[in-house]
Amino acid sequence: xxxxxxxxxxxxxxxxxxxxxxxxxxxxxxxxxxxxxxxxxxxxxxxxxxxxxxxxxxxxxxxxxxxxxxxxxxxxxxxxxxxxxxxxxxxxxxxxxxxxxxxxxxxxxxxxxxxxxxxxxxxxxxxxxxxxxxxxxxxxxxxxxxxxxxxxxxxx
Numbered sequence: 001x002x003x004x005x006x007x008x009x010x011x012x013x014x015x016x017x018x019x020x021x022x023x024x025x026x027x028x029x030x031x032x033x034x035x036x037x038x039x040x041x042x043x044x045x046x047x048x049x050x051x052x053x054x055x056x057x058x059x060x061x062x063x064x065x066x067x068x069x070x071x072x073x074x075x076x077x078x079x080x081x082x083x084x085x086x087x088x089x090x091x092x093x094x095x096x097x098x099x100x101x102x103x104x105x106x107x108x109x110x111x112x113x114x115x116x117x118x119x120x121x122x123x124x125x126x127x128x129x130x131x132x133x134x135x136x137x138x139x140x141x142x143x144x145x146x147x148x149x150x151x152x153x154x155x156x
Contacts, residue, residue: 011051012093017150019052019095023111025087036085041119042077045109048093049123057144069130070138072105076124083118085111091118098152100145103127103134108152 012021023044031037050060063070085091092112099106103126111119129135137145 011054012048014052014055014148017096017148019048019055019093021048021051021093021095023047023091023093025085025089025091027087030087034087036089038081041079041081041111041121044091044093044111045095045121045123048095048109049107052095052097052148053145056148058141063138063141068135070127070135072125073128073132074123074125077121079119079121081119083113083116085113085118089113097145097149100137100142100149103136105137 009022012019014020021044025036029036029040053059060071063072090113094110094112096108097105098108105123105125105127107123107125109121109123110117127135127137
């Protein structure tokens with residue numbers, strides 16, 4: 001069995017608080033015209049948000065398997081589809097956590113092909129318990145995320 005160290009780039013990387021995840025577009029990602037099906041952008045974005053957390057040391061299964069099981073739930077998303085991606089493109093998903101406090105996570109994401117932006121989203125997530133009620137982020141999660149959170153500024 002292989003270890004995570006054997007695949008150091010599998011989860012992408014974090015540079016200056018921005019997670020970068022490469023994605024290659026395969027036939028299965030496209031519609032009949034060879035253009036990426038719109039719902040797949042959500043899948044790519046989810047992978048990047050999860051891998052950002054993984055690299056920060058926050059693991060979904062650990063939150064859910066704890067004494068007080070918690071999960072992240074998306075409650076709002078704003079998206080812009082700027083340009084289409086096509087089969088065989090190599091893309092980069094960029095993920096920036098801008099807020100991680102209380103029960104709330106706010107994330108800015110974009111997908112690029114080289115220097116061309118194809119898609120962007122603002123994602124708001126909540127931490128919830130098994131009954132679906134909002135709960136504060138555990139202090140251990142805040143401690144791991146705080147050094148990587150890049151709040152919005154006037155020039156952001």
